Each structure stands twice: as C-alpha cells, then as structure tokens.
Amino acid sequence: MSISIKTPEEIEKMRAAGRLAASVLEMIGEHVKPGVTTEELDKICHDYIVAHNAYPAPLNYHGFPKSICTSVNHCVCHGIPGPKKLKEGDIMNIDVTVKLDGYHGDTSKMFMVGKPSILADRLVRTTQESLYRAIKMVKPGIRLGDFAEVIQKFAEQHNYSIVREYCGHGIGAVFHEEPQILHYGKAGTGEVLEPGMCFTIEPMLNAGKRHTKLMKDGWTVLTKDRSLSAQWEHTLLVTEDGVEVLTLREEETDLPRVIHHSD
Numbered sequence: 001m002s003i004s005i006k007t008p009e010e011i012e013k014m015r016a017a018g019r020l021a022a023s024v025l026e027m028i029g030e031h032v033k034p035g036v037t038t039e040e041l042d043k044i045c046h047d048y049i050v051a052h053n054a055y056p057a058p059l060n061y062h063g064f065p066k067s068i069c070t071s072v073n074h075c076v077c078h079g080i081p082g083p084k085k086l087k088e089g090d091i092m093n094i095d096v097t098v099k100l101d102g103y104h105g106d107t108s109k110m111f112m113v114g115k116p117s118i119l120a121d122r123l124v125r126t127t128q129e130s131l132y133r134a135i136k137m138v139k140p141g142i143r144l145g146d147f148a149e150v151i152q153k154f155a156e157q158h159n160y161s162i163v164r165e166y167c168g169h170g171i172g173a174v175f176h177e178e179p180q181i182l183h184y185g186k187a188g189t190g191e192v193l194e195p196g197m198c199f200t201i202e203p204m205l206n207a208g209k210r211h212t213k214l215m216k217d218g219w220t221v222l223t224k225d226r227s228l229s230a231q232w233e234h235t236l237l238v239t240e241d242g243v244e245v246l247t248l249r250e251e252e253t254d255l256p257r258v259i260h261h262s263d
Contacts (some may be wrong), residue, residue: 003178004109004194010172012104013238014198018235018246020052025251026070032111034088034190036161038070041094042081044163049098057104064219069095069108069183076204076221077166088114089125093231097175104171106200107247108233119207120228127205127230128153130183132255134156134201135221138236138243139261142179144190151203152184159185161210163229166221171235192255193238198246202233 006014015082024045031044046067047245049056056067064080079093086092091093095108110124133154134147155162168181170184183203207213208227223229237244242259 001196003197004210006172006198006237007192008079008194010103011196011198013042013101014105014172014235014237014246017098017100017103018107019105020049020054021096021235021249022249023099024098025107026096026251028094029111032086032092032094032113034114035085036091037083037085038072038081039066039083041070042068044098051102052098054098054100056108056247057099057106058095062173066120069093071095071229071231074223074226074230076163076206076223077133077231078219078221080217080219086113089116089120090114091101091116091120091228091230095231095233099175102173104173104175104235105247106171106175106233106235108194108202108231109230109249110230111188120160123205123207123228124230126155126158126160127203129204130203130231131201131232131234134203135234135236135245135255135261137155137240137244138193138238140193140195140238142193143188144179145185145192146184146187146190147201148185148190151186151201155205156204160205160207163204163206163210163212165212165261166204168202168233170197172198186257195238195240197238198235200233200235202231204229204231
C-alpha cells in the first residue's frame with residue numbers, strides 16, 4: 001500500500017484548500033434554519049465554492065448529483081440535498097469537499113436547526129469530542145489504531161456505537177486515497193504515521209446500534225434502527241512533531257490549529 005507523502009508545495013495547496021472548505025461551513029451557518037430546504041443550502045454552497053475559483057468535489061463524483069452532502073437526523077452520511085424542508089429540532093451534518101488548484105479540502109460539521117433535544121445535543125457534542133481526542137494524538141510514530149481505539153472507547157463509554165462501514169481516508173490531489181482511517185480498532189495496529197501524510201478523521205456515532213442501511217439511490221446511508229447519527233470531520237497534516245488541522249474553523253477555539261508534541 002502506497003501512502004503519499006506531500007511535498008512542501010503540495011502542503012501549501014492543501015492548506016489553501018482546507019481554509020476554503022472551512023470557510024464554506026462558516027458561511028452556510030446563518031442559512032441553516034427551520035423552513036429552508038437542503039437543496040437551497042446546496043446551491044448557496046455551490047455558488048460560494050465556484051466564486052472562489054474552486055470545484056465542489058462531490059458533484060458528479062461516481063455519479064453523486066449535488067455539491068455537498070446533507071445528512072439529517074438518522075441519516076449517517078452521503079445524504080443528497082433535496083426539496084425537504086428542515087424543521088425545528090433537526091440535527092444535520094453538512095459535508096463539504098472543495099478542489100482548489102488541484103488539491104482537496106474535506107470537512108464536515110453538525111448543525112442544530114433551532115433547539116435540539118437533550119439526546120441530540122449530547123450525541124453531537126460527544127461525536128465532536130471523539131474527533132478532537134483523536135486529532136490531539138496525531139504525530140509521527142503513532143499508529144492508526146492508536147487513535148481509532150480512543151474514538152471507539154470514548155463513544156462506547158457514552159453508550160454510543162461507531163459506524164464501521166464508512167471511514168476516513170488519505171487525501172491530496174486525489175479525493176480518496178490510502179490509507180483508510182478506521183474509527184474503531186486496537187492500539188498498536190495499522191500504519192505508522194509519518195510527516196507529510198494528509199488524511200481525514202471523520203467519526204460517525206449512532207445513538208442506537210451501529211448497523212446501517214444503504215438506500216436505493218446508492219448514496220444515502222441511514223441507521224438501520226432509525227436512531228440519530230452524528231459526524232464531524234477534519235483534514236489533517238502530520239507535521240514533524242505533531243499535527244496541523246487544515247480545515248479548522250474560527251469558532252473552534254478549544255482546538256489549536258497546530259499541535260506540537262515535544263517527546
């Protein structure tokens with residue numbers, strides 16, 4: 001398995017793509033409210049990305065028909081924007097990938113429509129915390145299984161299950177490349193991280209069982225038991241002594257953009 005190590009020039013392009021992807025999620029927030037349709041949100045994001053001289057990578061990717069993924073409530077991932085209106089209390093993941101100057105930035109965020117239930121709020125926060133705990137471990141020399149185990153244990157401690165069919169991935173000039181990034185597993189297993197690797201971590205946690213169901217459209221993934229699901233995602237760069245979060249948003253004040261590990 002060949003994992004690409006990015007050159008300094010490629011890393012600069014990854015930074016620019018990551019910043020743009022983050023800005024899409026920052027921009028769309030004010031538009032997420034009861035009564036709006038997910039296809040309206042898709043159009044706003046599409047126009048914004050194109051206006052910034054980039055391309056929305058999901059559009060026509062293996063036939064995906066829209067520019068972003070909108071996964072509402074019990075939709076785990078890859079929800080296709082459509083005419084259904086959001087309603088008070090919904091939770092929704094918006095997943096954005098931009099291709100800028102030949103390189104990809106990939107990130108997703110959970111949005112609350114109005115006031116969420118206590119159950120939904122707790123699921124969303126726990127999922128984000130599982131991502132943050134994994135990111136803070138990333139540095140050269142650790143293995144993929146080291147942070148995968150941390151995500152799994154943290155989720156299961158809170159009585160949530162981890163979706164296993166879908167995972168994070170290497171990223172660069174190619175949207176999805178090696179390695180696959182699992183969100184469950186055992187410490188001490190998997191590839192060893194090296195400086196210059198870029199990949200996404202994007203845990204999906206379900207309030208019920210982990211099992212999923214793929215709809216007839218070939219994209220939309222639902223929880224089999226119709227329980228709520230949440231996901232957060234960042235694109236990361238392994239640095240010489242830690243990690244850089246390429247898709248960090250300004251609101252994320254409790255996660256540093258660059259984390260150094262002295263040991």
